[in-house]
Amino acid sequence: MPSVPALPTEFELRIRQLQLTAEMYTSSRDLRSWCEQNRNRLYVPEWLLEEWGIIVNLNFGAVAT
Numbered sequence: 521m522p523s524v525p526a527l528p529t530e531f532e533l534r535i536r537q538l539q540l541t542a543e544m545y546t547s548s549r550d551l552r553s554w555c556e557q558n559r560n561r562l563y564v565p566e567w568l569l570e571e572w573g574i575i576v577n578l579n580f581g582a583v584a585t
Contacts, residue, residue: 530562531555546571 528536534554535545545551545568552572555564560577569576 530558531564 535551538548538550540548540551555568555572556574558564559569559574564574
């Protein structure tokens with residue numbers, strides 16, 4: 521069975537759209553805003569969340585029982 525290439529994450533698509541290098545991530549206001557808005561829904565690197573002090577809500581979207 522042939523291997524399937526990995527698709528980029530939404531985070532990777534966003535940094536491409538913003539034309540950022542890894543060295544530019546922490547200084548980008550647009551990326552920070554995107555990460556804050558999507559932290560509970562999409563992949564954002566843990567080190568970047570920690571750098572900005574962004575807390576992920578682990579119960580986001582959980583159904584109450």
